[in-house]
Each structure stands twice: as structure tokens, then as C-alpha cells.
Amino acid sequence: MKKEPNKKIHIISGGLLICLLVFYVLSGLIIRPSQQTGANLMQINLYFLNMANSNIEREIRNIETPTSNTELINAVLRELIKGPENNWLYRTIPRDVTIEVAELTENEKLCEITLSPEYTLLPVKDEIFCRSSLVWTLTEFDFIDDVVIYVSGQQLQGLSGQAAGVMNRENLSVNPVLSPHRPNSQTITLYFANADLSALTPEARTIEVTNTIEYHIVEQLIKGPVKEGVNPTLLPEIKLKATDTLEGICYVDFGPEFLSRQLTGNMSADALVIGSIVNSLTELSSVTMVQIIVDSNTVTGVWGGYDLSIPVSRDENVIE
Numbered sequence: 597m598k599k600e601p602n603k604k605i606h607i608i609s610g611g612l613l614i615c616l617l618v619f620y621v622l623s624g625l626i627i628r629p630s631q632q633t634g635a636n637l638m639q640i641n642l643y644f645l646n647m648a649n650s651n652i653e654r655e656i657r658n659i660e661t662p663t664s665n666t667e668l669i670n671a672v673l674r675e676l677i678k679g680p681e682n683n684w685l686y687r688t689i690p691r692d693v694t695i696e697v698a699e700l701t702e703n704e705k706l707c708e709i710t711l712s713p714e715y716t717l718l719p720v721k722d723e724i725f726c727r728s729s730l731v732w733t734l735t736e737f738d739f740i741d742d743v744v745i746y747v748s749g750q751q752l753q754g755l756s757g758q759a760a761g762v763m764n765r766e767n768l769s770v771n772p773v774l775s776p777h778r779p780n781s782q783t784i785t786l787y788f789a790n791a792d793l794s795a796l797t798p799e800a801r802t803i804e805v806t807n808t809i810e811y812h813i814v815e816q817l818i819k820g821p822v823k824e825g826v827n828p829t830l831l832p833e834i835k836l837k838a839t840d841t842l843e844g845i846c847y848v849d850f851g852p853e854f855l856s857r858q859l860t861g862n863m864s865a866d867a868l869v870i871g872s873i874v875n876s877l878t879e880l881s882s883v884t885m886v887q888i889i890v891d892s893n894t895v896t897g898v899w900g901g902y903d904l905s906i907p908v909s910r911d912e913n914v915i916e
Contacts, residue, residue, distance in 0.1 A: 636661045637822055639781075639802045642676055643732040644685040645725050652688065652728050652770055655680050656804075658822050665739050669698055669707065676733055688729035690718065704739045706762070710746045727752065728770045731763045780805045784813055785879045787872045787915065788820070789827040793864070795916035796871055799823055810839040810846050810883065813876050829872035831858055837892070844884040845907050846877050852891045859899050866900030871914035874902075878910040885909050 638661040643652040657675055662668040673695055679687035689695075692714045699708040709730060718726060731743045742762040745752040751759040765776035782805050787796040799821055803812055814836050820828035835851030850858075859866050874886045885907035888895055895904035902908050 636800060639804075640672055640675065641733070641736045641804070642672070642680070643688070643729045644680040644682075645688050645729070647684045647686070649686070649721075652725060652732060653685060655682055655685055657681065665704060665737070666700060668737065669700070669734065669740075672733060673698060676729065688726045690714070690722070690726070693718070693726070700740075705741045706744065707734050707740050707742070708744045708746065710749075711752075713748050715747050724770065727760075727763065728768055731768050732765060735765055782809060784809070784816065785876065786813065786816055786821075787829070787875045788817075789829050789868045789872070790916055791825045791827070793827060793868065796829075796868060796875060796914050797826060797916055799826065808839055808841075809880065810841055810848075810877060811836065813880075814839060814848055814873065817872060817876060829869050834858055841883055844882070845887055846880075846883045846885070847887045847889060848873065848877070849889050849892055854888075854890050855895065861899075863900060867902070867914055868900070870900045870902045870904070870908060871911050874908045875910055875912075875915060 637658045639656050639658055642655045642657055644655055645651075646653045659671050659675065662671055677689055677695065679689075692712075694712040694714075695709060696712055697710040699710075700706070701708070715723070715726070727745060730745070734740050734743050742764045744762055745760065751761070754760045781802055783800055783802045786799050786801055788799055789795075790797040801816060801822065803816060805812060807815075814830075817828075818830045818832060818834055818836060820830075820832065831853075834854055834857070837849040837851055838847075839849070840847045858869060870888070873888065877883045877886050887907040888904050897904065902911075
């Protein structure tokens with residue numbers, strides 16, 4: 597039988613969830629992430645069914661940073677219940693299945709989930725993807741190693757009729773392409789243009805690191821800001837060819853469109869472009885200067901007040 601939980605997180609769903617959200621939004625007690633202007637956001641990884649109905653795939657989403665592990669699980673499960681934002685992914689938790697309770701054990705390494713009885717009516721394939729989605733999403737966090745699922749007070753049964761027991765990424769791998777290891781996450785500081793395009797404003801972001809951190813920083817600048825009222829500094833069609841840091845100088849190699857489409861000769865606009873790149877990269881202790889090159893060639897001339905033929909130092913004057 598299921599033990600008395602040490603911590604409980606009630607996952608609200610269905611009509612009650614809609615009513616509460618409407619109440620909170622109307623009363624101004626919460627701000628949806630897309631409307632936040634200064635809140636600290638974090639990125640989470642959710643797992644949904646792919647278009648081919650053959651594997652689960654990761655979707656990255658931004659949420660307001662919770663103040664505790666229990667609040668984090670609460671928020672993540674709510675996002676999972678909502679379903680994917682990308683139209684090429686499908687929900688894994690059916691609308692008639694609710695998460696009644698989620699529990700963390702005392703050492704916060706095991707998460708126990710209780711699902712509504714409707715879960716037992718799922719076809720075998722749907723049930724496998726549903727449990728996989730829950731397990732992979734929750735084990736993204738270093739304080740959860742394993743997940744146990746209960747339905748109507750009984751442990752979930754496997755195909756053999758025996759209790760499924762403790763599930764994790766090692767024994768519940770439905771997508772051979774996905775690594776069972778948690779991604780290497782790191783928080784970076786990016787600089788984007790403020791609302792009136794007069795200066796740069798910082799934005800903290802947690803990313804999954806699979807390349808050099810310098811490459812990811814510029815890549816995130818190209819993706820643009822998350823916060824409302826903040827403007828991008830790099831065009832989305834700009835191509836990043838490579839980054840390489842040597843003796844404190846980070847060499848950033850852009851495609852030829854960087855000069856033909858990004859830099860315009862407008863002094864103030866170009867100052868924000870260059871300052872955004874340089875200040876974001878020099879947030880790293882290993883980078884003191886940035887050398888921008890285009891198509892593997894040195895750039896000649898002064899752009900936005902910066903001589904790009906030589907490495908550019910950090911400029912606090914363009915930061916509000």
C-alpha cells in the first residue's frame with residue numbers, strides 16, 4: 597500500500613484549474629510568463645509525443661522560477677497537462693486523466709504520483725507514452741532520480757501484470773535517440789535592447805549546453821528576448837558559423853549577411869548590436885574581449901563607434 601506522503605503537491609486540473617486561473621489573472625495575483633517584464637524566468641524541458649506517434653521528444657518552455665522544489669514540480673506538471681505548444685507534438689496526458697497528487701519522499705529523490713482511475717482505460721501504447729512523458733519530465737531535475745505511479749491507491753502494473761515499481765530514464769527509455777543523462781544546464785546573462793532602443797538591458801536565461809558556452813550565448817541572442825517589452829539586437833536570419841576563445845579573446849564568426857543585413861550604418865542601432873554581443877560574452881570569466889569576424893575574414897571599419905578590425909572590450913556605457 598502507498599505510504600503516507602511527506603510532502604503533497606495537489607495538481608489542479610479540469611474545470612477547477614480554469615476557474616482558478618481566471619480568478620487569479622483577473623485579480624492580478626499572478627502574471628503569465630509571456631507577460632512578465634522583470635521576473636526571473638527559467639527554462640524547463642517537457643516531453644510530448646512526436647508527430648509519427650513513435651517517440652517522445654523534448655519541448656523547451658519558460659516559466660517563472662519557483663521558490664522551492666515542490667513549487668517547481670507543481671508548475672511543471674501543470675505545463676505538462678496543458679499539452680505542447682508546438683503543433684508537431686501531441687499531448688501525452690489525455691484530458692480525462694488527472695494527476696490527483698504528487699509526492700516527494702523525505703530525501704527528495706523519489707517522486708510518487710497518483711493518477712485518476714481513467715488512466716487504466718488507456719490503450720497500451722498511449723499508456724506507455726503517458727508514463728514515459730511523466731518520468732522523463734520529472735527526472736530532468738537533479739533532486740528526482742526515480743518516479744513511482746499509483747492508480748486508485750495501487751502501484752501501476754506493467755504488461756506482465758506485476759507492479760511497475762520504480763521507473764527512471766534507464767529502465768523506461770522509449771526513444772533511443774534521447775540520452776538518459778540529464779542535460780548540462782547553465783544560467784547565462786544576455787543583453788537585449790530596452791523598450792525605447794536607447795540602451796541594453798540584461799536577461800538571465802537557463803540553457804542546455806551541448807556546444808561551447810560562447811556559441812550558445814550568441815545563438816540565444818539570435819533567438820531573441822523572452823521578456824515582454826524588450827527588443828532583439830540580432831536578426832533571426834543571421835548565421836553563426838563558429839566561436840572560438842583564445843587567451844581571453846572570443847572570436848565570433850558570422851555569415852556574410854551580418855554586414856549586409858544586420859549592420860546598417862546607424863550609429864545608435866549598431867552600437868546596440870555590437871554591445872549586445874560583446875557584453876553578453878564578457879559576462880563569462882574566460883572572455884575579456886570579443887573579435888567579430890565575417891565569413892572567416894576580419895571586418896574593416898567602425899560600426900556603432902566600435903572598430904571591428906580589432907578585439908572589442910566590454911562597454912558598460914550602453915547598459916541601462
